[in-house]
Amino acid sequence: MEYHVKDLSLADKGKDRIEWAEIDMPVLRKEIRKRFLEEKPLKGVRIAACLHVTTETANLMRTLKEGGAEVYLCASNPLSTQDDVAAALVKHYDIPVFAIKGEDEETYYQHIEAVLSKKPHITMDDGADLISTLHKNHPELLENVIGGTEETTTGVIRLKAMAKDGVLKYPVIAVNEALTKHLFDNRYGTGQSTIDGILRATNRLLSGSVFVVAGYGWCGKGVAMRARGMGAEVIVTEVDPIKAIEARMDGFRVMPMAEAAKLGDIFCTVTGNLNVIREEHFKVMKDGAIVSNSGHFNVEIDIPALERMAIKKRTVREFVNEYTLEDGRRIYLLAEGRLVNLSAAEGHPASVMDMSFANQALSAEYLVKEGKELRADVYVVPGHIDKHVAELKLKAMGIEIDELTPEQIEYLNSWEMGT
Structure with a gap:
């Protein structure tokens, strides 16, 4: 073979x-x-x-x-x-x-x-x-x-x-x-496995941290839900006004990445798009900020920009690269910007x-x-x-559910029966 x-x-x-x-x-x-x-x-x-x-x-x-x-x-x-x-x-x-x-x-x-x-x-x-x-x-x-x-x-x-x-x-x-x-794999699978990957890579306490989720699709919803469940204060960034409203109604703070970058301790991108976290965001991040991605490709974080900005780079743990910037601040990139849930953990x-x-x-x-x-x-x-x-x-799962009665089927298929 x-x-x-x-x-x-x-x-x-x-x-x-x-x-x-x-x-x-x-x-x-x-x-x-x-x-x-x-x-x-x-x-x-x-x-x-x-x-x-x-x-x-x-x-x-x-x-x-x-x-x-x-x-x-x-x-x-x-x-x-x-x-x-x-x-x-x-x-x-x-x-x-x-x-x-x-x-x-x-x-x-x-x-x-x-x-x-x-x-x-x-x-x-x-x-x-x-x-x-x-x-x-x-x-x-x-x-x-x-x-x-x-x-x-x-x-x-x-x-x-x-x-x-x-x-x-x-x-x-x-x-x-x-x-x-997508209702289950993306939300519950990505939510749990992404947090698992971040924790395995860093062994950091989520409780009390500020956790920024970029993107509030089904994957972002899962990550935000699980991060909050572990005690983090969650901020969501979005470009879709409907998803942004949904995130706010779900109890999360919503703001542009330019603002969230100043506040976050841990960042995770789940958008499927390019350069969601980029040079202007790295410039205002806290010392020690942790940046990760759970979207499919390693393009959501502008890694070339981070490489250009860094005066020193070293691997401090498996799947954790430390970038030291000119002003001494350190930014930690997980799993080379690749899927953190599958790179640093076992996936869904x-x-x-x-x-x-x-x-x-x-x-x-x-x-x-x-x-x-x-x-x-x-x-x-x-x-x-x-x-x-x-x-x-x-x-x-051993779960049984109801079935529609003939009367209910007739009602749902008719227009004559009103109030």
Whole structure:
């Protein structure tokens, strides 16, 4: 088998961790994988996946393989790979993986090229690097592709831009837009795992600190909620007036970054945009300010500006770089500005990824059945899949809910019955 991982001797440890995560992924484990094993809906389908190589992703790969697919996996971020998981997928589950934690940019793209060389029928993306590389470098492979999926807000933004410009050549399902994904994964998963990453990297007390969250989308809501829950005073910065009002109504202080930069002890960007924290903000930050990012790409913090401003740089802890400015102030950048939750911690808990990856698996099945009928565009997850995932999750949690009575259905579908 062709693969590129750090060390196969880590495989047994990785297998134990994959099995631990599996316990908290009953939808993927019990419901979908069992049916996939029996029906083989993905038989003969080659899937190239560019995702964070974590224990949860490993269980998605196992499910796709049980469904009959040939699966090839590479990392969607140079710092997010769990090397023991990568080794376990190769050694214990015969799934080719091309990913090493801390790989440089050249190796990162070599790994993307490796999975694309398998001539995939379906692509699975987390940030759209796989799809963009395929379109730029290998137009000859596009005729093989039935469709793709995209996991993240950032990736969906990129793909919608491609579709708008008329360069997207096959249909992509925006898994991130599923209600059972962004309402839970983005809010509760990102909220908890981001705080986890910041604490593992710094071991700082959040209680009593001023915590600045840039962006109040679903991810920002989760981070703000968890930071406040640990006793921080939370400030939100926004460019969207509606989200800004929502943040204020939720009890957070709202102000421009230029003002928040003077007050914050800890900063976290979750916007999906470029240079949210930049030179003018670094100039007014407190000595000892901690800056982190939980958006997909390491562009939300203007790191080149920080490098230019610093007269000295050193690594003081794993994932913590200290930049000393000319006036003696120190600014601490976490995880090189990359996803702090996956670089310094383990990413989202398995329970919430159970729903996200259930959407991935079922969307792949849907593409096999319906992909040839779809034009090249970005699509939301079909409503029946979204609802089915929610039903399966409730069942796995042992929760029952009411059903509409025939009378209620008639009332909701009628206009004659008024006051």
